[in-house]
Amino acid sequence: xxxxxxxxxxxxxxxxxxxxxxxxxxxxxxxxxxxxxxxxxxxxxxxxxxxxxxxxxxxxxxxxxxxxxxxxxxxxxxxxxxxxxxxxxxxxxxxxxxxxxxxxxxxxxxxxxxxxxxxxxxxxxxxxxxxxxxxxxxxxxxxxxxxxxxxxxxxxxxxxxxxxxxxxxx
Numbered sequence: 001x002x003x004x005x006x007x008x009x010x011x012x013x014x015x016x017x018x019x020x021x022x023x024x025x026x027x028x029x030x031x032x033x034x035x036x037x038x039x040x041x042x043x044x045x046x047x048x049x050x051x052x053x054x055x056x057x058x059x060x061x062x063x064x065x066x067x068x069x070x071x072x073x074x075x076x077x078x079x080x081x082x083x084x085x086x087x088x089x090x091x092x093x094x095x096x097x098x099x100x101x102x103x104x105x106x107x108x109x110x111x112x113x114x115x116x117x118x119x120x121x122x123x124x125x126x127x128x129x130x131x132x133x134x135x136x137x138x139x140x141x142x143x144x145x146x147x148x149x150x151x152x153x154x155x156x157x158x159x160x161x162x163x164x165x166x167x168x169x170x
Contacts, residue, residue: 017113022106023071025050037094037115039087056083056091070100070109081116093120135162 017034059082069075077099098111
C-alpha cells in the first residue's frame with residue numbers, strides 16, 4: 001500500500017508526462033502532466049487513445065518504428081523527438097524516453113514525455129540570429145577589403161546568396 005501511494009504521489013505530482021501502454025497501443029496509464037501537455041483529461045486518454053493518436057501524421061512512422069523495436073526486443077529503451085498534436089490541433093514538439101518491461105505477464109512500454117516546443121523555437125531563433133550575424137560580418141568584410149567600385153556588386157552577391165534569390169537592387 002505504501003509503495004502504491006508513493007508511486008501515485010510521484011507520478012501524479014510530476015511536471016513530466018508519464019505514460020504506460022501495451023501492445024494494443026492504447027494508454028493504460030497517463031499522469032495529469034501528460035494529459036495537460038496534449039490538452040486532454042486523463043480519462044479521455046486512458047483505454048481510448050494511444051501514442052499514435054497524439055503524434056503528427058508525418059512522424060507516425062518514426063514513432064511506430066520505436067514502439068515496434070521495443071516490443072520486439074530490438075531496443076530496451078529509446079530516446080527520441082517527434083511532433084505531437086494537441087486536442088485543439090496545435091502542433092507541439094515532444095521528447096520521449098521509454099522502456100519496455102514485463103507487467104502482469106505482458107510487455108508494456110513505460111515512458112516519460114516532455115513538451116520541448118519552446119526549446120525548439122529558441123533554437124530556431126538562435127540559428128536565424130547566427131545566420132544574420134554571419135551575413136553582417138560578410139558585408140562588413142566587403143566594406144573593409146573590397147575596392148569601392150566593386151563593393152556594391154559584392155554586397156549584392158552576398159544578399160542574393162542569403163536570400164536564395166536571382167535578382168536584387170540597391
